[in-house]
Amino acid sequence: MTFHEMNPTIKFLTVTLLMFGLAFIYNPWTPLTVFIGILILQSLFSSISWRRWGLFMIPFLFTALGTLWTTLVFGKETGGEILFTLLGNDVTAENVMLAATLALRVLAFTAVSLLFTLTTDPKRFIYSLMQQGKLSPKIAYSVFVGFRFFPILKHELMQLYETHALRGIRLETRLDHIRHAPKLIIPLLAGAIRQAERIAFSMEARGFTGEPRATYEVVPVTRSDFLMASLLLLLFGVSAWLGIK
Amino acid sequence: MLKSWKLKEIVLLAILSVVFAVVYLAFVHVGNLWAGLIGPIAYEWIFGIWFIVSIIAAYIIRKPGAALLSEVLAASIEMMIGNAIGPRIILVGIIQGLGAEAAFAVTGYRRYDLWVLMLAGFGAAVTSFAYTYVMGGLAALSPTYVATMFALRATSGMLIAGVGGKILSDLLLRTGALEGYAVARQGRVHG
Amino acid sequence: MVEAEQLAFRYPDKPCEVLTDITLQLTAGRTLITGASGSGKSTLFSLMNRLYPDNCDGIVTGKLHLFNRSYDVYEAGEVNRRVGTVFQDPDSQFVMQTVEEELIFTLENFGVPREEMMPKVVAMLETLRLTDYRHRTIHDLSGGEKQQIAVACALIGRPEWLLLDEPLAHLDPETAKRFVHWLDTVAQTVNVVVIEHRPFIWGGFFDREVGLVNGRVSYDGPFVARPDYTFSPIMVKRGKEMLFHVPQLERNTFKLATSEVSIGEGDLIAVLGRNGSGKSTWLRSLARHHREVGLVPQSPAHLFITNDVTRELAYNHNRPIEDIMERLGLGSLRDDHPLSLSHGQKRRLAIGVMMLSGKQLIAFDEPTAGQDEESLRALYELMAERTRAGQTVLFVTHDLSFARIANTFYLMRGGNLSGPYDDSLWDETELLQSHGLLLEES
Known part of the structure; x- marks a missing residue:
């Protein structure tokens, strides 16, 4: 059993629960243990490419650092011994612990999120949401249509860039691109909206009503799904206990 | 709730969500660039961008639930295409969507003037800020700093999402692509 | 039923x-x-x-x-x-x-x-x-x-x-x-x-x-089986020759060979080929490499960047627009959004844009796709009017009935352009067939 095979809805609920729990804990040790624990579970029960993982992680390292030092500089006043002064703000031991907690929380959140995102196939997730989560097929299949739009929109965007260039629009700097964005989003959306209407018609013409229907792709719930879920919750329990001690 | 929805309206909602999921993700990166330097406040002045789909969807479709559903869908799609905030973002979507939805609910889903759209942007700012306060542990920061953050976010919500959303939707209306949706019909009735 | x-x-x-x-x-x-x-x-x-x-x-x-x-x-x-x-x-x-x-x-x-x-x-x-x-x-x-x-x-x-x-x-x-x-x-x-x-x-x-x-x-x-609409050739006066070079282009598995075409001013040219033969790629490359070529894409809507017809015509230059706006029958639509126009109106607006930006050659990509007879006749009139005014017009198409209006022809197959041909091309059954352009009679 790996996290890739785990039932996506159960995985989603477990992961959400775990993150909620983390939000109410104010000590640096719990998020730290969760972070390390997730990494261990991930290397045992998944085949995530660590390179990809690293790429996703980098921006959040910056966020964590940003959180760390803003909490130090703009931290609220607490009693206690002043350890040092940073940019005119007196920093106490309590401030340091808080800053470390919040920064580590960002890292723990990210690790938990990546464990979900990098092991979950969007299509399987949606099937599972329909089967276990009672998600309306109308919504589920509209999202599938949405997925089909990625290549279509990309192609359309390329065409727009090309024809706009022929009209003498030169986009050289990043700022040029940003300023030109509104001129792209209107035709892009207008085209997509017209196409969306046609696709909806063709779905109905093929007998799609949004009412209960047969299913080919079955996403099962098994005992090992609960096993994996308990493993994650156990990790949180241990981390919370370590933090309090 | 979905009984009264036409399939084409839900598909439209999904397409809007896809387009804005991409926009949302792009803006996370814009925010991240700053966040390392100035901390979480980096996101505040552009926060309104993350409410815009709910306002556009509600304005076009004019049915209960449009604001909430579009925001949740955009968040879910954003997660699936690689926002590393992960499952939490769906919760964020629900919370922001509820804030925007509230503004349309208190006006009985009958008014879609600029001020209602701005109110929706404000509503999303309020609920999303409450979420940030808890999850981001803002209690640890000085009240002045927190107040500045909220003021920035509320302004951004009203201007970028409220005013921006209306401008964008009205332009789309002019392209004729929205014939056959409530905005075209009701827009005409009210002149 | x-x-x-x-x-x-x-x-x-x-x-x-x-x-x-x-x-x-x-x-x-x-x-x-x-x-x-x-x-x-x-x-x-x-x-x-x-x-x-x-x-x-x-x-x-x-x-x-x-x-x-x-x-x-x-x-x-x-x-x-x-x-x-x-x-x-x-x-x-x-x-x-x-x-x-x-x-x-x-x-x-x-x-x-x-x-x-x-x-x-x-x-x-x-x-x-x-x-x-x-x-x-x-x-x-x-x-x-x-x-x-x-x-x-x-x-x-x-x-x-x-x-x-x-x-x-x-x-x-x-x-x-x-x-x-x-x-x-x-x-x-x-x-x-x-x-x-x-x-x-x-x-x-x-x-x-x-x-x-x-x-x-x-x-x-x-039902009575009948032939397609027929279009008669538009007479043109060819002026001085202009030389256009389109360089080699490779994209994934597709390769567009280098080509050089000499085009007489005021001529009406058709480039014929099947879907996927590379004719649209060639056309876009032609427009990219020659500023005097104005491209009208298959969806003319792609060209538009402003929010009303007037501003679209006046974009990026100071020339007067009223005369051309009236001549193209767009006067009553001056405040409309370009994307709200009908297909024919969009095409006329695109042509207006090209005329006002001083393009010597107007190039259409598949202008007949999905058009009914009335719309095809309107396109015919538009092209005839343009060539009478001395404008050079080129279009790529797989529409063999409409292509008859042209004066000079090129053929495209697998990224290779051949030509020019005159209207004796229509008798070259084998040549057309080898380009997937003639239907064997069954």
């Missing part, structure tokens, strides 16, 4: 009727529905598969029976089990990623038991001779292949009727011909209704024809 008496239809917020006093009985067989854009044929079509009136809140009066019951007693989706539909645009009738998933989507809608699904998919693809496509990604298929898959998706539900709305509009003539031939063999046991305004490619496919004019039935009788 369809029985209408004094049927009328209008949209909720429009005063005039789209369909008026339609009395019609569609019986088993193969029926062609013809009519110009706006004649109401698409509306009639949408009433037949029950997408209307619900989807547009339209107002129906008179009698409309589908399968001997009034249209309004059917549950959602009920009619669609007996009527399969194929739409015009190959890019907006699919939901899933792969062919197999797409076929399963239909079966799921119809509540087919799970264990019967895969055998049905396999059998359907086998019958339609599409087995090789089973695991292909729909997005990567060509227009013709997508239409075949759309037919498969409609037929897998075992409908009694198959409706096709201009299924050939985006296909080149050879692909279209093959599609018709294929449909003829696979649709033996199903009744077929097709909307088409250029029926010549269908040969003797139909046994009945219904013609619509302004929402009324103008003809209802046996």
Whole structure:
């Protein structure tokens, strides 16, 4: 059993629960243990490419650092011994612990999120949401249509860039691109909206009503799904206990 | 709730969500660039961008639930295409969507003037800020700093999402692509 | 299947009727529905598969029976089990990623038991001779292949009727011909209704024809096979020669060879080739490398960057626009959004933009795709007027009937451009055939 095979809805609920729990804990040790624990579970029960993982992680390292030092500089006043002064703000031991907690929380959140995102196939997730989560097929299949739009929109965007260039629009700097964005989003959306209407018609013409229907792709719930879920919750329990001690 | 929805309206909602999921993700990166330097406040002045789909969807479709559903869908799609905030973002979507939805609910889903759209942007700012306060542990920061953050976010919500959303939707209306949706019909009735 | 008496239809917020006093009985067989854009044929079509009136809140009066019951007693989706539909645009009738998933989507809608699904998919693809496509990604298929898959998706539900709305509009003539031939063999046991305004490619496919004019039935009788519209060559005066060089271009597996064309000022040139032969790539490359070339894309809407017609025409220059705006008949639309215009109006606006930016050569990419006769005649007039004024006009197309208006021709095949040819090209049967441009008579 790996996290890739785990039932996506159960995985989603477990992961959400775990993150909620983390939000109410104010000590640096719990998020730290969760972070390390997730990494261990991930290397045992998944085949995530660590390179990809690293790429996703980098921006959040910056966020964590940003959180760390803003909490130090703009931290609220607490009693206690002043350890040092940073940019005119007196920093106490309590401030340091808080800053470390919040920064580590960002890292723990990210690790938990990546464990979900990098092991979950969007299509399987949606099937599972329909089967276990009672998600309306109308919504589920509209999202599938949405997925089909990625290549279509990309192609359309390329065409727009090309024809706009022929009209003498030169986009050289990043700022040029940003300023030109509104001129792209209107035709892009207008085209997509017209196409969306046609696709909806063709779905109905093929007998799609949004009412209960047969299913080919079955996403099962098994005992090992609960096993994996308990493993994650156990990790949180241990981390919370370590933090309090 | 979905009984009264036409399939084409839900598909439209999904397409809007896809387009804005991409926009949302792009803006996370814009925010991240700053966040390392100035901390979480980096996101505040552009926060309104993350409410815009709910306002556009509600304005076009004019049915209960449009604001909430579009925001949740955009968040879910954003997660699936690689926002590393992960499952939490769906919760964020629900919370922001509820804030925007509230503004349309208190006006009985009958008014879609600029001020209602701005109110929706404000509503999303309020609920999303409450979420940030808890999850981001803002209690640890000085009240002045927190107040500045909220003021920035509320302004951004009203201007970028409220005013921006209306401008964008009205332009789309002019392209004729929205014939056959409530905005075209009701827009005409009210002149 | 369809029985209408004094049927009328209008949209909720429009005063005039789209369909008026339609009395019609569609019986088993193969029926062609013809009519110009706006004649109401698409509306009639949408009433037949029950997408209307619900989807547009339209107002129906008179009698409309589908399968001997009034249209309004059917549950959602009920009619669609007996009527399969194929739409015009190959890019907006699919939901899933792969062919197999797409076929399963239909079966799921119809509540087919799970264990019967895969055998049905396999059998359907086998019958339609599409087995090789089973695991292909729909997005990567060509227009013709997508239409075949759309037919498969409609037929897998075992409908009694198959409706096709201009299924050939985006296909080149050879692909279209093959599609018709294929449909003829696979649709033996199903009744077929097709909307088409250029029926010549269908040969003797139909046994009945219904013609619509302004929402009324103008003809209802046996189908008579007929040739396509004919267009006469436009006379031009060639001025001084201009030389255009288009460099070699490689994209994935496709390679466009270097080409050099010498074009006389005021000439009217057609570049002919099948879909995928590289003619559009060549045209875009020509426009990219020569500032004096103004490209009108297949969807002219791609060109527009402002929010009203006036600003679109005045964009990026200081020349007066009034004269050209009036001449192109855009005066009354001056405040409208460019994207809200009809296809013909968009094309005129695009030409206005090109004229005002001083382009010496106006180049059209597939200007005839999906156009009805009136619109083709308007295009003809526009090109004639432009060349009379001394403007050079070039277009790429696979429309052999329309291409006859040109004076000089080039052929494109596999990224290689050959030419120029004069109108003796039309006698070079072998040459045209080798470029996939002439249909063997069967």
